[in-house]
Each structure stands twice: as structure tokens, then as C-alpha cells.
Amino acid sequence: MTNPLLVQWDTAFEIAPFDRISDADFAPALDQALMDHAAQIDDIAGNTAPATFANVIEALETPCQALEQVLSVFFTVAGADSNPARESLQREFSPKLAAHFSAITANKALYARVKAVWDQRDTLDLTTEQQRVLMLTHRGFVRGGAALEGDADTRMQEIKGRLAVLGTNFTQNLLADEREWMMELAEADLEGLPDFVIDATRAAGEEKGAKGPVVTLSRSVITSFLQFSARRDLRQKAFEAWAARGANGGETDNRAIAAETLALRAERAALLGYDSFADYKLETEMAKTPAAVRDLLMDVWKPAKARADADAEILTAMMREDGINGALEPWDWRYYAEKRRKAEHDLDEAELKPYLQLDRMIEASFACAKRLFGLEFTALEVPLYHEDCRAWEVTRNGAHLAVFIGDYFARGSKRSGAWCSAMRAQAKRPANQTPVVINVCNFAKGDPALLSWDDARTLFHEFGHALHQMLSDVSYESISGTSVARDFVELPSQLYEHWLEVPEVLSAFATHADTGEAMPPELLKKVLGASSFDMGFQTVEYVASALVDLAFHEGAPPRDVMATQAEVLAAIGMPSAITMRHATPQFAHVFSGDGYASGYYSYMWSEVMDADAFAAFEEAGGAFDPERAQALETHILSTGGSRDPAELYTAFRGRLPGVEALLKGRGLAAE
Numbered sequence: 001m002t003n004p005l006l007v008q009w010d011t012a013f014e015i016a017p018f019d020r021i022s023d024a025d026f027a028p029a030l031d032q033a034l035m036d037h038a039a040q041i042d043d044i045a046g047n048t049a050p051a052t053f054a055n056v057i058e059a060l061e062t063p064c065q066a067l068e069q070v071l072s073v074f075f076t077v078a079g080a081d082s083n084p085a086r087e088s089l090q091r092e093f094s095p096k097l098a099a100h101f102s103a104i105t106a107n108k109a110l111y112a113r114v115k116a117v118w119d120q121r122d123t124l125d126l127t128t129e130q131q132r133v134l135m136l137t138h139r140g141f142v143r144g145g146a147a148l149e150g151d152a153d154t155r156m157q158e159i160k161g162r163l164a165v166l167g168t169n170f171t172q173n174l175l176a177d178e179r180e181w182m183m184e185l186a187e188a189d190l191e192g193l194p195d196f197v198i199d200a201t202r203a204a205g206e207e208k209g210a211k212g213p214v215v216t217l218s219r220s221v222i223t224s225f226l227q228f229s230a231r232r233d234l235r236q237k238a239f240e241a242w243a244a245r246g247a248n249g250g251e252t253d254n255r256a257i258a259a260e261t262l263a264l265r266a267e268r269a270a271l272l273g274y275d276s277f278a279d280y281k282l283e284t285e286m287a288k289t290p291a292a293v294r295d296l297l298m299d300v301w302k303p304a305k306a307r308a309d310a311d312a313e314i315l316t317a318m319m320r321e322d323g324i325n326g327a328l329e330p331w332d333w334r335y336y337a338e339k340r341r342k343a344e345h346d347l348d349e350a351e352l353k354p355y356l357q358l359d360r361m362i363e364a365s366f367a368c369a370k371r372l373f374g375l376e377f378t379a380l381e382v383p384l385y386h387e388d389c390r391a392w393e394v395t396r397n398g399a400h401l402a403v404f405i406g407d408y409f410a411r412g413s414k415r416s417g418a419w420c421s422a423m424r425a426q427a428k429r430p431a432n433q434t435p436v437v438i439n440v441c442n443f444a445k446g447d448p449a450l451l452s453w454d455d456a457r458t459l460f461h462e463f464g465h466a467l468h469q470m471l472s473d474v475s476y477e478s479i480s481g482t483s484v485a486r487d488f489v490e491l492p493s494q495l496y497e498h499w500l501e502v503p504e505v506l507s508a509f510a511t512h513a514d515t516g517e518a519m520p521p522e523l524l525k526k527v528l529g530a531s532s533f534d535m536g537f538q539t540v541e542y543v544a545s546a547l548v549d550l551a552f553h554e555g556a557p558p559r560d561v562m563a564t565q566a567e568v569l570a571a572i573g574m575p576s577a578i579t580m581r582h583a584t585p586q587f588a589h590v591f592s593g594d595g596y597a598s599g600y601y602s603y604m605w606s607e608v609m610d611a612d613a614f615a616a617f618e619e620a621g622g623a624f625d626p627e628r629a630q631a632l633e634t635h636i637l638s639t640g641g642s643r644d645p646a647e648l649y650t651a652f653r654g655r656l657p658g659v660e661a662l663l664k665g666r667g668l669a670a671e
């Protein structure tokens with residue numbers, strides 16, 4: 001029998017025929033697909049005709065159909081509906097795929113063909129998009145080390161191998177320290193804690209095999225304990241254990257690993273001809289240079305620190321009322337901030353939830369897309385991988401544009417979090433392909449299913465990513481949809497969250513599950529007020545981490561990472577009652593791999609842009625201003641990575657983003 005992953009799909013819109021695919025099909029299909037793709041690469045590398053854009057770059061852009069089909073189906077079900085067979089396949093596939101793709105980057109004959117096209121770039125009469133694809137392809141090979149020869153090449157391979165080991169060790173040490181520690185609580189220690197915290201400590205106790213409730217170092221357990229426990233001694237003990245993760249001495253200590261990682265990254269950047277790892281890393285980002293990142297972070301730092309200092313005085317006064325003298329400490333902040341929050345903006349989630357029905361929020365996200373971009377959504381009956389999945393055909397003026405799939409409910413077989421992926425990305429060459437896009441979330445089931453405010457934001461966020469895929473209108477798949485710089489990719493998603501907060505959207509779609517009444521304006525005001533609460537603290541702990549990350553990757557690598565961390569914090573005047581969101585021995589974003597190394601700033605960068613971009617609508621005719629919507633589609637949502645992100649943003653906004661709208665949104669703007 002033919003393997004359904006290896007044949008042309010004859011289904012509606014060529015959606016994967018999930019009802020015909022079984023787990024036994026994956027492994028043989030992947031082996032065959034990797035062979036097909038390797039043969040395709042060999043043909044391109046071994047072609048004896050003179051290298052041209054068509055026979056090298058466009059040939060590399062031609063999708064290997066078998067490989068795309070296997071990977072899109074496999075990774076969809078492995079993330080959203082796993083089982084032991086799929087987990088074991090994933091362990092088997094990861095090293096195979098890593099070896100396959102690194103062999104392509106290391107293929108010297110292929111690189112020679114790419115370089116030959118690159119060298120003739122000025123005489124090829126390429127479109128802007130083709131020039132961009134050529135530049136990105138060439139740069140990808142060079143950054144991967146393909147241009148290195150002899151000893152430099154050997155050393156690069158050694159460094160890559162060692163960095164992979166260090167990244168894994170860093171993660172495992174952190175997990176070991178987190179697993180190791182717990183603090184047993186007596187029944188009296190639970191006094192005053194809300195039920196959900198008590199439940200969490202009891203569940204943690206059961207999981208650890210303890211006699212009663214415990215506090216563990218899992219982020220959700222410890223932060224809620226620090227927020228609600230009136231026992232200052234216990235908060236201090238728990239906080240100190242949390243802050244010591246990865247720095248307890250012995251085998252699980254991460255400090256030397258961090259130092260070695262930074263030294264190897266600096267050496268790697270030097271081998272490739274960059275001044276520092278930060279210069280290497282930021283070259284491909286919208287920010288481009290360490291100086292641009294630092295400027296942005298410092299523009300946010302100053303008002304955030306001023307707000308945090310003022311808040312610290314208020315919290316200290318509250319602490320005095322409890323009869324405690326001495327300084328406000330990091331284990332006090334969350335506790336007094338929670339007391340203040342309750343006094344100033346008491347928002348009852350239970351009161352809010354009935355207004356946020358999942359189906360109505362899906363309708364709201366579609367209705368905004370219709371008003372902004374003219375999209376229509378029609379339910380589709382197609383076999384998918386789980387009965388909870390739903391599909392819609394997306395059209396505009398009657399023409400097919402995309403298929404959108406929503407898989408909203410939590411279940412044991414789904415990994416946590418929420419994400420958007422393209423099961424098929426948009427492209428026009430070598431053949432036209434329309435996108436199939438999926439949003440996966442972890443909302444609780446119910447009748448009707450009700451969302452929290454955070455859930456509703458997540459729904460809009462992921463749908464913003466989906467729009468970036470569905471409205472994509474480029475020629476080549478490698479730059480389609482969300483294939484953009486890391487510090488640009490969250491712009492469409494975070495921007496779309498703003499439409500959830502538009503009063504007319506909520507009054508139309510946030511209707512009470514029992515009474516059908518619209519959400520009262522006072523409740524909406526409370527929700528919005530609560531979302532900018534304690535932003536001084538949150539901004540300070542985040543920006544401090546981002547500045548330390550940046551300092552680590554500029555110039556000569558530090559010998560003593562903790563000394564460098566202390567110097568950076570002293571130089572910016574870090575408030576004594578706030579610590580870094582992720583101190584160095586726990587900074588997995590930066591040390592578990594290099595994805596966010598000198599890139600931790602990018603969350604803030606995106607937030608600056610989304611606030612600034614939404615302000616463009618407000619400055620024009622409002623949230624649904626048609627000209628702004630058209631500009632957003634033309635310059636950002638349809639363009640993928642076809643141009644430099646700074647150019648795209650400037651085309652949309654008329655200038656680069658400024659921090660004012662973010663400061664206003666976070667309640668940090670000068671009054």
C-alpha cells in the first residue's frame with residue numbers, strides 16, 4: 001500500500017488526509033523524504049551548468065513535497081496530540097533532522113554554487129524579493145560557517161558541538177536544582193492563603209511524596225506563595241532558594257558553564273569575522289546593532305525605575321503598618337503589591353468569565369479581521385487529527401485565501417502553551433500554494449467554554465500570527481508569512497491583542513453566557529486598569545535581565561559572570577527590592593541554547609512596536625481606520641521577510657517606532 005504521506009493529497013484544499021494516516025506511516029515516510037530531499041540537494045550542488053539564480057537559489061526554494069508533508073503532519077500531531085509512539089518517533093527524528101540540515105549547510109559544493117550566484121548579484125537583474133532571498137541564502141551559509149576552511153572549519157565544528165553539550169547541561173542542572181528543593185508547610189502556615197494556592201501546595205506535596213503541603217520552585221507555585229503568604233520568614237526562605245537555583249555549588253552549578261558558553265560564542269563570532277557575538281546575532285534582526293538595543297532598553301529603563309522607586313516607598317509604608325522595620329526586600333515586594341492591588345483594583349475573575357465565551361471570542365477575532373481586511377470565514381467539514389479541531393475556509397471577495405484550523409481545548413496529549421503554525425506556507429513559485437494555518441491553545445472545556453482575560457488575549461495573539469500567514473503574498477516560501485526576524489515576528493500577534501480591548505468589540509461580543517447582556521463598562525475599566533498594575537516592577541526585572549544579556553555578548557567575554565552581572569546592575573542603579581527576572585545561573589533563554597542569546601530584549605522591542613503601531617490607528621480614524629488597515633496589510637502582514645523589517649515598519653508608520661506609546665500603555669509615562 002502506498003504511504004499516504006508520500007503521495008499528492010487529493011483532499012479539499014489539499015489538507016492533510018488525517019483519517020488515512022497512521023503512526024506507522026511516519027518513520028518510513030521520513031526516511032524516504034530525507035532521501036528525496038538529499039537527492040534534490042545533490043542535483044543542485046552537482047549541476048555542471050553555470051550557476052544561475054534559477055538553478056541554485058530557486059531550485060533550493062522548490063519544496064521537497066514529501067519532506068514538507070511528513071514534517072507538517074508529524075509536528076502538528078506531536079505537539080497537539082501526542083502519544084507514546086509519537087514521543088518515541090520524535091526522539092528518533094530530532095537527531096536525524098539535525099544531521100540532515102547541518103549536512104546541507106556544510107555542503108562545500110553547494111556553497112560554491114550559492115557563492116557563484118552571490119558574486120554575480122549586480123548583473124542578474126533580480127526583483128527586490130529575489131535579491132532578498134539570495135542575500136538571506138548566502139548569509140545563512142556564511143553564518144553557519146560554510147566559508148571557513150582548514151583549522152578554522154575544524155574549530156567551528158568543535159565549538160558547535162561543545163556549545164550544544166553546555167546548553168543541555170545548563171538546562172538539566174537548572175531542572176535538577178528546581179526538583180531538589182521543597183519547603184514543607186504545617187497546616188497553620190496555610191492560614192490566609194487563597195484556595196487555589198493551598199490546592200497548588202497540596203498537589204505539589206502529593207507529587208513530591210511529602211506528608212502535607214509544600215512550596216516548590218516551580219514558577220507558578222513559588223510566585224503565588226510569595227504573593228499571598230503573610231509569613232515573612234517563610235517567604236524569605238523560599239525566595240532565597242529560588243534565587244540560588246543553578247548557583248548552589250557542586251555538580252549542578254551553572255556559573256562556570258555560563259562563562260565557558262560566553263567564551264565559545266565570542267570565539268565563534270570572531271572566526272566568522274564579527275566584533276562580538278552580539279554583532280553576529282543582531283545582524284539578522286531588526287535592531288541590527290547592540291547600540292540600538294541598548295538605546296531602546298535605556299529609554300524604557302529610566303521611567304520604569306522611577307516608577308519602581310516610587311512604588312517601593314508605598315510598599316515600604318504598608319510594611320511599616322505591619323510593624324516591620326528595615327528595608328523592603330525582594331521577598332516582600334509581591335506580597336505588598338498584591339495587598340495594594342486588591343485595595344486599588346479588585347478584579348474578580350469569576351465575575352468576568354461568563355462574559356468571555358470561547359465561541360463569541362472566536363467570532364470577535366473573525367469580525368475584526370473582516371472589518372479590517374475584508375476576510376470571510378466559512379466552517380469546513382474535513383477530517384482532522386482530533387475531534388476538538390475545527391476548520392474554516394477563509395475567502396475575500398469570494399476568492400479562496402487560506403484554510404484556518406483552531407484546536408482550542410487543553411488535553412493530556414497536548415503540550416502546554418499556545419502557538420500558531422503553517423501546515424502549508426503561502427508561496428507563488430515554483431507553484432502557487434495557499435496557506436493552511438493552525439492555532440493551538442489550552443483553554444478549559446466547558447458548556448459553554450469560558451475564557452479568562454489572559455485566555456482571550458492569547459486567542460487574539462495567536463490569531464494575529466495566523467493573519468500574518470494567511471495574508472502573506474510573496475513568491476518564495478523561505479520568506480513567507482512569519483519567516484521574519486525574531487524581533488519582528490511578535491508584531492502582528494501582539495498588535496492584534498489591542499482589538500480585544502476596543503470597547504465596541506467587547507460590547508458586541510463579550511456577552512454574558514446566561515443573560516446575554518454586554519460586559520458593563522465599569523468591569524472593562526477594571527480589567528484594563530489591572531493589566532497595567534505593578535508595571536514598574538515588571539519592567540525593571542525584565543529590562544535588567546535584557547541589559548545583562550546584552551553586556552555578556554559584547555566585547556571580551558567575562559571571566560566571572562556574577563561579577564559582570566553585579567557591575568551592570570550597579571551601573572543602572574537596580575532597586576534593592578527587585579531582582580533580575582532571570583539571574584545568570586537560571587537564565588535558560590540565554591544559556592540553554594543561543595535562540596535568545598543577546599536577544600532577550602526582543603519581547604520589549606516587539607511591545608514597543610505593537611503599542612506604537614496601534615497608536616497609528618488611534619491617531620487616524622480609530623481602531624478600524626480603513627487606510628491604516630490597508631497600510632498594515634500592504635507593508636507588514638502580506639510582506640513576510642521580503643524586505644528589511646525596519647523598512648517595512650517605516651513604510652507602514654512613516655518613521656521608526658518610538659517608546660512613548662509603550663510607556664503610556666504600561667502606565668509609565670510622565671504625568
Ligand SMILES: [Zn+2]
Binds near residue numbers: 461465490493
Ligand atoms: Zn507569539
